[in-house]
Amino acid sequence: MSEERTELSDLGEFGLIDRLAEKLNPKQESTVKGIGDDAAVISSGEQYALLSTDMLVEGVHFDLSYVPLQHLGYKAIAVNVSDIAAMNGKPSQVVVSLALSNRFSVEAIEVLYSGMRAACEDYNVDIIGGDTTASRSGLVISVSAYGTVSEDNIAYRSGAGKNDILCVTGDLGGAFVGLQVLEREKQTFLGNPNMQPQLDKYQYIVQRQLKPRARMDVIHELKELGVVPTSMIDVSDGLASEVLHLSKASGVGFSVYEEQFPIDRQTYETAVEFNLDPVTSALNGGEDYELLFTIKQEDHAKLEKHADIHFIGHSQDLEKGNLMITKKGNHVALQAQGWNHLSPDNE
Amino acid sequence: MSEERTELSDLGEFGLIDRLAEKLNPKQESTVKGIGDDAAVISSGEQYALLSTDMLVEGVHFDLSYVPLQHLGYKAIAVNVSDIAAMNGKPSQVVVSLALSNRFSVEAIEVLYSGMRAACEDYNVDIIGGDTTASRSGLVISVSAYGTVSEDNIAYRSGAGKNDILCVTGDLGGAFVGLQVLEREKQTFLGNPNMQPQLDKYQYIVQRQLKPRARMDVIHELKELGVVPTSMIDVSDGLASEVLHLSKASGVGFSVYEEQFPIDRQTYETAVEFNLDPVTSALNGGEDYELLFTIKQEDHAKLEKHADIHFIGHSQDLEKGNLMITKKGNHVALQAQGWNHLSPDNE
The missing domain is CATH 3.90.650.10 (PurM-like C-terminal domain)
Structure with missing residues (x-):
């Protein structure tokens, strides 16, 4: 490893993403759009498949001293649904990964999940998979959402013309x-x-x-x-x-x-x-x-x-x-x- | 919230997943297979889409005192590719979420990413999106993989017959x-x-x-x-x-x-x-x-x-x-x- 040390805070989130994305050259024919929009786009038969992912970290994105677990579960789903919406797409499935410390009881996780299920109900989405693991410290929730949109309806960030x-x-x-x-x-x-x-x-x-x-x-x-x-x-x-x-x-x-x-x-x-x-x-x-x-x-x-x-x-x-x-x-x-x-x- | 408190360790990972999955009733027509296999299955035109997700947590899944970041990056991709493989599918895209504490430099994250890119090269997969956020403590890597398989070729956990x-x-x-x-x-x-x-x-x-x-x-x-x-x-x-x-x-x-x-x-x-x-x-x-x-x-x-x-x-x-x-x-x-x-x- 080189001796150079650039602090993450010098680049910021978007700077870091730009720097990492530079070296990622999509090679798969089915990759329509990689990093740089609300969701990634994959060609899939007649439709485009959309894939988005968001991570919520305790102490960074939420404070459990005033965020009820049920609301947190709802929000974790909603923010991913929002990413699919922002492509003009329709979400249909999500996978959910949780890192949990043992201060959470099974009942607490069930409350978190009940919030996720409520959001899934509201947005017509199924939870179809995930990963559950221990955490040494706080709660981490990572959700990836899958959706679809037709090629004619997709809305990228990049399509604005002049005088729109x-x-x-x-x-x-x-x-x-x-x-x-x-x-x-x-x-x-x-x-x-x-x-x-x-x-x-x-x-x-x-x-x-x-x-x-x-x-x-x-x-x-x-x-x-x-x-x-x-x-x-x-x-x-x-x-x-x-x-x-x-x-x-x-x-x-x-x-x-x-x-x-x-x-x-x-x-x-x-x-x-x-x-x-x-x-x-x-x-x-x-x-x-x-x-x-x-x-x-x-x-x-x-x-x-x-x-x-x-x-x-x-x-x-x-x-x-x-x-x-x-x-x-x-x-x-x-x-x-x-x-x-x-x-x-x-x- | 009820007064009951069941410890996570009483149920274990699989017990917890079973308990949470009980209440998840997939409703979307496109959901072919939800929780309970290596990857979830979504109908998508002529093919099935496969979606898997895995979370790696510092101090639980890896110890940075002996795991080089480059290898860790490689592994984070490989374990997800393995999930798609286990459905007899072909992975093509992944999204990657990272929670990083500021003890990591930009250069360190680039080394982590170089390992991910090496795995993507080996398995013909594109990194097409993700989320990057701060962490109050250790490094968390969440990868979701997308792949495809035809209906004739899919291999579930559930298909073994007698005398196979x-x-x-x-x-x-x-x-x-x-x-x-x-x-x-x-x-x-x-x-x-x-x-x-x-x-x-x-x-x-x-x-x-x-x-x-x-x-x-x-x-x-x-x-x-x-x-x-x-x-x-x-x-x-x-x-x-x-x-x-x-x-x-x-x-x-x-x-x-x-x-x-x-x-x-x-x-x-x-x-x-x-x-x-x-x-x-x-x-x-x-x-x-x-x-x-x-x-x-x-x-x-x-x-x-x-x-x-x-x-x-x-x-x-x-x-x-x-x-x-x-x-x-x-x-x-x-x-x-x-x-x-x-x-x-x-x-």
């Missing part, structure tokens, strides 16, 4: 602000274990954090409406980060309009209560698992009346960069400041 | 005895850090432990010879455990003949040196990743001259049980004493 309309589903920033609430309650509880958590007021955003939903409903509706997004990604790391992914993959820039950002009232008010900027929370808060996608202008009319799809911007020449147009009309360069689990702050 | 011939590839017990060598060298080194490891004499069995190979060569040869195993499993937990899996899934018993067990000379001699019984090492030592399978009697002639396939027994009425016939002619009931990563001893 940028859309996002649902609302943004809620999961991030919900996390702040949970963290505060944890601190309060640690300070005074007799205090009961005050979560009623924050129910929606706490739910956004603890039990995100994958937007398969939107995938089905797009199909019914005859709209195939030109590009798509799910919002796991924050809007800004995802816009930049679409930009890089598609070779176009984007303008996004602050005034169009869908921010729920509870998200907004709680952000203010926590001295957070609601817009920054929407831009850089992660884990909303909404869908961000582009459509051709001619498809606008088909989605115009959809209550849960918001038109937040448009694509443009790459040279124009990626900009947020503020309510005051200022142009601000978009920067990704989303989750980076490999940065020292998160370790 | 039981075959095993390669030799057994080497990986287990190799592990004892590595553990001893570690202790010697901890006692006196100036000691250089003495591994030359044990090269074959150390290699069996550190860099197991998946027997795709045998899968290809079986195809060329026109033999479809009636049942198959890979030897990851030890011969006895795997025979019992085939027995349970197929509803037949087995007789295996001690004198037919393929044990390499180095395995045998080293076992004796370590005061281990070579036959017990072959029966209960894990991680050989050879293939254990049954064939119809009429196929015997096709494999008879194969240098690396050994005929170690036959199936029989379930009522006769699973027996080892010793060299002296005694009948001993087979018991699984293979790896159990959930038992307290391994934690």
